[in-house]
Amino acid sequence: MATDRSPSIRKLMRESYGNIRHEYDPWHVNKSLKKKLVSVSNKKNYRELRPWLRSISNHLYWACSSSHGDEQECVRRWTSVLHHIRGIHRWEENGREYQCAHPPLSEEDQEKKRWLEHDSPAFRALKELVEEKTLLRDLRQMALFEHTGSLEVFHNVTLKYAPKRLHFTYDSMRARTELAVIDHNINIGREQLEGKPQYKYMYTKTTQQWVAKPVYEPTSQDFRKDLMEDVLKLREEKSLEPWPRPPPRPRRLLQNIAPVPRPDPSELVAQRLSRFKQL
Ligand SMILES: [Zn+2]
Structure with a gap:
């Protein structure tokens, strides 16, 4: 591993x-x-x-x-x-x-x-x-020359479906992760592009040198169309059971990250105004 x-x-x-x-x-x-x-x-x-x-x-x-x-x-x-x-x-x-x-x-x-x-x-x-x-x-733990590259590629795909800055409910998060898995599995192992351009050239700030990075075949998103068609077909054939509504889950989100309760608003406003007062 x-x-x-x-x-x-x-x-x-x-x-x-x-x-x-x-x-x-x-x-x-x-x-x-x-x-x-x-x-x-x-x-x-x-x-x-x-x-x-x-x-x-x-x-x-x-x-x-x-x-x-x-x-x-x-x-x-x-x-x-x-x-x-x-x-x-x-x-x-x-x-x-x-x-x-x-x-x-x-x-x-x-x-x-x-x-x-x-x-x-x-x-x-x-x-x-x-x-x-x-x-x-x-x-001593690198002698097999194993990489985590494809896992990082998967994390990037997941970010496309579930951006970190948005909050999703559990069911939505689960569905989005499943989509990311399908997307990743379909697009893994793409070949490096034939003909031109096979490489893009980038300047890296840390080593202050130019490097060549391989360009791969574009990703395919056709699976989304297939998925939609399958859903419609199953619905027409009535072989698709209506999705059972998941039971509501209690939302346990904290209002904020503060470890101490908020002081009275008038106190905070007074504090802010006092910064501009002449001593
Ligand atoms: Zn030498």
Whole structure:
């Protein structure tokens, strides 16, 4: 099961579902790492990190996607960025020899790249982020490279039928959620558009870089027409039982969120007016 890293879900999975392997979505982890990297690289002494941000973030995905569920390997692959970024592509660790997974670099590449200095402030700052305890712990639960993307897509579809800013009764909420489920199930797994445009190009504020995002086939809403036709047909055939009116449910909405009762209105008005009085 893949989720974000919300502490309550973590606890629930650990305590009540110990038999299910719980993974974190690399996208969420990467997002918070990127944020930290950007803020560090904006500081004067750590500017050399700037050109590396995209590669470091890609490296995190690579570490997760290439370790096939091996937790230790996932962590080892991730921390290997600390060698590569200094221009070291072969190294020894716990008596074993390792090397980067990329093809050998040409001499020119090796010279052109802006490797970090061994003990520079930028490298030390990066090392601290890369080896952060919580990140290394979370990485052990990212080695299967599972995503929550389709769940988030479903949440977006639900928002279309049941916007958060409106209040719906229980029955309406239930019907709206069911519509969202149908809509989602019909439109899931759409292919990336063929021909042009297959990508849209967006500028992201956090990394200050342009990125390409795939454009998918448009969604289909034909199911609504089918649904209406079915309803009419069933009604004509009289095989559709009239919907039993649900029993009224007591509305238990609070009037407001205040934990203390409202003072007398005249007191509030007097308070407001006194703000404009000269002392
Ligand atoms: Zn390397």
